[in-house]
Amino acid sequence: xxxxxxxxxxxxxxxxxxxxxxxxxxxxxxxxxxxxxxxxxxxxxxxxxxxxxxxxxxxxxxxxxxxxxxxxxxxxxxxxxxxxxxxxxxxxxxxxxxxxxxxxxxxxxxxxxxxxxxxxxxxxxxxxxxxxxxxxxxxxxxxxxxxxxxxxx
Amino acid sequence: xxxxxxxxxxxxxxxxxxxxxxxxxxxxxxxxxxxxxxxxxxxxxxxxxxxxxxxxxxxxxxxxxxxxxxxxxxxxxxxxxxxxxxxxxxxxxxxxxxxxxxxxxxxxxxxxxxxxxxxxxxxxxxxxxxxxxxxxxxxxxxxxxxxxxxxxxxxxxxxxxxxxxxxxxxxxxxxxxxxxxxxxxxxxxxxxxxxxxxxxxxxxxxxxxxxxxxxxxxxxxxxxxxxxxxxxxxxxxxxxxxxxxxxxxxxxxxxxxxxxxxxxxxxxxxxxxxxxxxxxxxxxxxxxxxxxxxxxxxxxxxxxxxxxxxxxxxxxxxxxxxxxxxxxxxxxxxxxxxxxxxxxxxxxxxxxxxxxxxxxxxxxxxxxxxxxxxxxxxxxxxxxxxxxxxxxxxxxxxxxxxxxxxxxxxxxxxxxxxxxxxxxxxxxxxxxxxxxxxxxxxxxxxxxxxxxxxxxxxxxxxxxxxxxxxxxxxxxxxxxxxxxxxxxxxxxxxxxxxxxxxxxxxxxxxxxxxxxxxxxxxxxxxxxxxxxxxxxxxxxxxxxxxxxxxxxxxxxxxxxxxxxx
Numbered sequence: 001x002x003x004x005x006x007x008x009x010x011x012x013x014x015x016x017x018x019x020x021x022x023x024x025x026x027x028x029x030x031x032x033x034x035x036x037x038x039x040x041x042x043x044x045x046x047x048x049x050x051x052x053x054x055x056x057x058x059x060x061x062x063x064x065x066x067x068x069x070x071x072x073x074x075x076x077x078x079x080x081x082x083x084x085x086x087x088x089x090x091x092x093x094x095x096x097x098x099x100x101x102x103x104x105x106x107x108x109x110x111x112x113x114x115x116x117x118x119x120x121x122x123x124x125x126x127x128x129x130x131x132x133x134x135x136x137x138x139x140x141x142x143x144x145x146x147x148x149x150x151x152x153x
Numbered sequence: 154x155x156x157x158x159x160x161x162x163x164x165x166x167x168x169x170x171x172x173x174x175x176x177x178x179x180x181x182x183x184x185x186x187x188x189x190x191x192x193x194x195x196x197x198x199x200x201x202x203x204x205x206x207x208x209x210x211x212x213x214x215x216x217x218x219x220x221x222x223x224x225x226x227x228x229x230x231x232x233x234x235x236x237x238x239x240x241x242x243x244x245x246x247x248x249x250x251x252x253x254x255x256x257x258x259x260x261x262x263x264x265x266x267x268x269x270x271x272x273x274x275x276x277x278x279x280x281x282x283x284x285x286x287x288x289x290x291x292x293x294x295x296x297x298x299x300x301x302x303x304x305x306x307x308x309x310x311x312x313x314x315x316x317x318x319x320x321x322x323x324x325x326x327x328x329x330x331x332x333x334x335x336x337x338x339x340x341x342x343x344x345x346x347x348x349x350x351x352x353x354x355x356x357x358x359x360x361x362x363x364x365x366x367x368x369x370x371x372x373x374x375x376x377x378x379x380x381x382x383x384x385x386x387x388x389x390x391x392x393x394x395x396x397x398x399x400x401x402x403x404x405x406x407x408x409x410x411x412x413x414x415x416x417x418x419x420x421x422x423x424x425x426x427x428x429x430x431x432x433x434x435x436x437x438x439x440x441x442x443x444x445x446x447x448x449x450x451x452x453x454x455x456x457x458x459x460x461x462x463x464x465x466x467x468x469x470x471x472x473x474x475x476x477x478x479x480x481x482x483x484x485x486x487x488x489x490x491x492x493x494x495x496x497x498x499x500x501x502x503x504x505x506x507x508x509x510x511x512x513x514x515x516x517x518x519x520x521x522x523x524x525x526x527x528x529x530x531x532x533x534x535x536x537x538x539x540x541x542x543x544x545x546x547x548x549x550x551x552x553x554x555x556x557x558x559x560x561x562x563x564x565x566x567x568x569x570x571x572x573x574x575x576x577x578x579x580x581x582x583x584x585x586x587x588x589x590x591x592x593x594x595x596x597x598x599x600x601x602x603x604x605x606x607x608x609x610x611x612x613x614x615x616x617x618x619x620x621x622x623x624x625x626x627x628x629x630x631x632x633x634x635x636x637x638x639x640x641x642x643x644x645x646x647x648x649x650x651x652x653x654x655x656x657x658x659x660x661x662x663x664x665x666x667x668x669x670x671x672x673x674x675x676x677x678x679x680x681x682x683x684x685x686x687x688x689x690x691x692x693x694x695x696x697x698x699x700x701x702x703x704x705x706x707x708x709x710x711x712x713x714x715x716x717x718x
Contacts, residue, residue: 033186071699083650087645088699096239117645117665
């Protein structure tokens with residue numbers, strides 16, 4: 001089983017910080033227009049959200065694992081609900097590598113695997129180094145092409 | 154990597170320019186309301202800056218967009234700050250569309266979009282390239298897709314040859330296949346008797362009559378099922394359409410006053426109030442009860458009428474490899490269900506239908522295009538249970554399932570869950586009593602009596618069967634669904650465990666297929682079985698997906714038996 005790059009924790013924490021900041025702005029708006037909110041409460045709520053997010057991010061990093069097995073891509077993830085998913089290579093429609101602004105700054109990249117399914121139709125493996133992501137994309141593409149059948153659906 | 158047509162840089166620049174114009178305007182508007190130093194007077198500066206950056210972004214976007222047609226895949230990469238590079242294997246490409254607007258035709262430009270199966274979105278859009286390049290791309294991709302298909306056939310042939318020469322290694326699978334055949338033969342034996350019964354009950358379904366050479370539909374359309382008047386009436390009266398509630402509510406909002414007057418008039422003979430303003434607690438109570446009874450009755454009758462009109466004269470037939478259906482009283486609907494697009498088959502029934510031993514059959518298809526949107530269609534709205542099961546077995550070749558149940562610990566989970574729901578209900582009742590003159594909120598605690606029954610009913614209706622060729626999943630009390638999924642239709646298999654499930658050592662298995670119903674029907678899930686069993690189901694599904702795909706490639710047939718009757 002392969003784990004994600006350790007820097008993914010910073011990405012997830014950063015996402016939580018942004019979320020907490022938006023929440024803080026919303027609270028500030030409530031303070032301004034509806035009911036006065038004490039600054040201590042505002043700061044406390046935002047700090048709590050950030051701490052909670054950090055704990056969540058670290059735990060998520062600990063449980064996130066994936067593996068290329070003989071017939072399928074196998075993933076394990078989830079803090080509240082732990083999910084073990086098998087994506088057979090025959091079902092892979094196409095493969096992306098993606099990275100957003102924060103991922104780019106952290107030198108990270110994601111691989112996204114698309115299937116024709118209705119749920120879990122896109123499976124994302126975040127927190128890979130760009131080289132590893134590229135390599136994984138190539139491998140998955142080759143495996144998908146190799147295992148092609150008449151009907152992908 | 155190729156670039157798009159240079160003119161698209163201009164379009165992108167203009168598009169992003171106007172899009173980004175709004176970003177600083179919106180930010181200033183929101184922030185000026187919250188923080189004092191930000192002022193709306195910044196608008197004249199903020200807007201042009203947004204436009205300028207948008208334009209720049211559009212131009213950079215053009216330079217950072219690339220596409221390439223390689224040996225194995227079509228590659229598209231895009232994005233300025235966030236980047237995405239996508240590789241689409243030729244074997245997965247369903248179609249390549251070229252579109253031209255009037256403006257594009259004038260300038261000899263075109264938009265190319267590449268689509269694969271599944272998902273509603275277009276996988277790659279080249280907006281836009283020159284007409285010449287568009288045609289070249291379409292030709293090139295078509296050629297390479299054909300090549301990929303050729304290679305695939307070649308591989309299948311080689312595999313078959315090698316399988317012939319090395320049968321010794323395949324013995325276990327062959328044994329399994331023989332077992333499956335034996336089981337199927339066992340299934341076939343009793344079916345003729347059922348068919349005879351069917352023939353008696355349903356003259357149009359009789360194959361002899363359909364194959365009469367004089368019949369205009371001979372060799373063109375084979376009739377499989379007609380909804381008999383009795384079945385139509387039973388279906389109308391035993392099913393309920395949520396649309397009826399919406400219709401009643403809509404009418405109520407349109408004519409609230411006259412309807413309220415009618416309710417008052419209707420409740421007066423039973424001791425209701427003289428009008429809405431004068432009355433005591435007792436007469437208002439009677440008014441409420443009478444209005445509730447009338448509303449429920451009207452909604453139900455509307456639902457019955459709606460179902461009756463929708464499924465009036467339902468006919469299912471077969472033309473070539475497609476199933477075709479026709480239905481409707483006021484407006485006739487007809488549609489087709491392509492047999493090779495069938496993903497899963499579901500038998501549905503509600504408590505009333507179970508009581509009279511009737512059930513319905515639904516077919517789930519995938520794939521999209523102008524004609525087939527996918528989704529679930531009714532193949533048999535309602536028929537006797539035994540007949541529906543025979544249909545299902547003939548349609549899918551499924552073995553007669555021997556169901557397994559989740560462990561009793563699951564029932565405890567539902568007990569806790571429904572207790573929480575009941576507690577929430579009582580809490581709401583308390584809240585209502587607290588804010589209104591109503592008293593005796595604790596009478597609401599009566600709902601706790603229903604909790605054990607509800608938990609038990611949910612528990613006993615969960616079942617699953619892991620067969621040789623299919624997995625059968627059943628759940629639900631009010632609308633019980635028994636879904637048959639052939640292994641070769643399985644997309645992904647997930648084992649899910651919430652924190653509560655982990656504590657009890659149980660898990661749910663989600664078997665995903667390529668269908669588009671996820672919004673209304675949750676995807677097929679086996680709820681709350683032992684973790685070890687769940688993992689075994691996942692392993693088995695994966696293994697049998699591979700073996701069934703190999704078998705299908707070798708057999709080279711479409712897999713679904715269309716011998717329906």
